[in-house]
Amino acid sequence: xxxxILFALTAVLILVSSYLVFFYAQVxxxxxxxxxxxxxxxxxxFHLPIAISSYLAFAIVFIASVLYLRSKQxxxxxxxxxxxxxxVILTFxxxxxxxxxxxxGAWACNCWWxxxxxxxxxxxxxxxxxxxxxxxxxxxxxxxKRARLSAVFGIVGFIGVPLSYMSxxxxxxxxxxxxxxxxxTSNMLLTILLNFAAYFLLVVLLxxxxxxxxxxxxxxxxxxxxxxx
Numbered sequence: 555x556x557x558x559i560l561f562a563l564t565a566v567l568i569l570v571s572s573y574l575v576f577f578y579a580q581v582x583x584x585x586x587x588x589x590x591x592x593x594x595x596x597x598x599x600f601h602l603p604i605a606i607s608s609y610l611a612f613a614i615v616f617i618a619s620v621l622y623l624r625s626k627q628x629x630x631x632x633x634x635x636x637x638x639x640x641x642v643i644l645t646f647x648x649x650x651x652x653x654x655x656x657x658x659g660a661w662a663c664n665c666w667w668x669x670x671x672x673x674x675x676x677x678x679x680x681x682x683x684x685x686x687x688x689x690x691x692x693x694x695x696x697x698x699k700r701a702r703l704s705a706v707f708g709i710v711g712f713i714g715v716p717l718s719y720m721s722x723x724x725x726x727x728x729x730x731x732x733x734x735x736x737x738x739t740s741n742m743l744l745t746i747l748l749n750f751a752a753y754f755l756l757v758v759l760l761x762x763x764x765x766x767x768x769x770x771x772x773x774x775x776x777x778x779x780x781x782x783x
Contacts, residue, residue, distance in 0.1 A: 557759075557763070564755040567755060570752075571749045574745040574748060576596070578741055579745035599749050601651040603749040604644055605648040606753075607644050607750075607753040607756070609718075611637045611640045612638070613715065615641065615708045616715075618633040619708035623702070634704065635691060636761045636764035636765045638688060639688065640760045648677060649678065649681060672721045673718070676714070676717055677718050680715065680717075687711060690703060690707055697775075
């Protein structure tokens with residue numbers, strides 16, 4: 555019942571927030587500052603919430619990893635890997651939407667990627683860190699060893715989250731990425747807040763669904779081990 559309510563609420567929020575982006579919210583730039591189509595810049599309303607949502611997913615990995623090392627309870631290992639998979643997907647979408655935003659003219663470079671940009675590179679590194687986390691799990695078959703190694707990886711890898719977030723402030727000369735300091739109008743603020751709420755709920759929903767799948771997978775693996783398969 556809880557999953558159904560969460561699914562319905564998430565779906566409604568995503569539909570409403572998406573409608574606001576395309577038919578209500580203002581373009582988050584001054585149209586005179588770019589020669590590109592100002593409507594292309596509305597991807598900002600998706601890019602920012604998705605990026606922050608990926609940080610939320612990785613924070614859950616960190617917390618669940620700490621709790622696993624303290625308690626050795628399998629449920630925390632399952633929560634960590636579930637959040638990691640969701641975070642990897644969201645980080646990939648962050649990179650893609652960011653590249654589209656760059657190409658739309660946000661950075662006036664007429665390109666998809668700026669090789670020396672610190673925000674792009676730290677985001678890519680963050681994606682690779684947690685992709686490696688998932689690959690490490692696939693490489694280790696013994697459940698307890700896999701969970702312990704993954705927990706350590708999940709804790710250490712979280713360093714990449716604040717590093718990525720603060721990169722444009724720590725290395726201001728090595729980035730074209732704008733620092734998000736703006737003064738939104740009321741409809742812009744409503745739209746961005748609803749998008750945050752929608753994608754935060756989406757993170758929770760996907761993790762809950764993934765936890766259910768992982769629990770079924772673990773039960774199946776236990777049955778196979780008991781039967782010597």
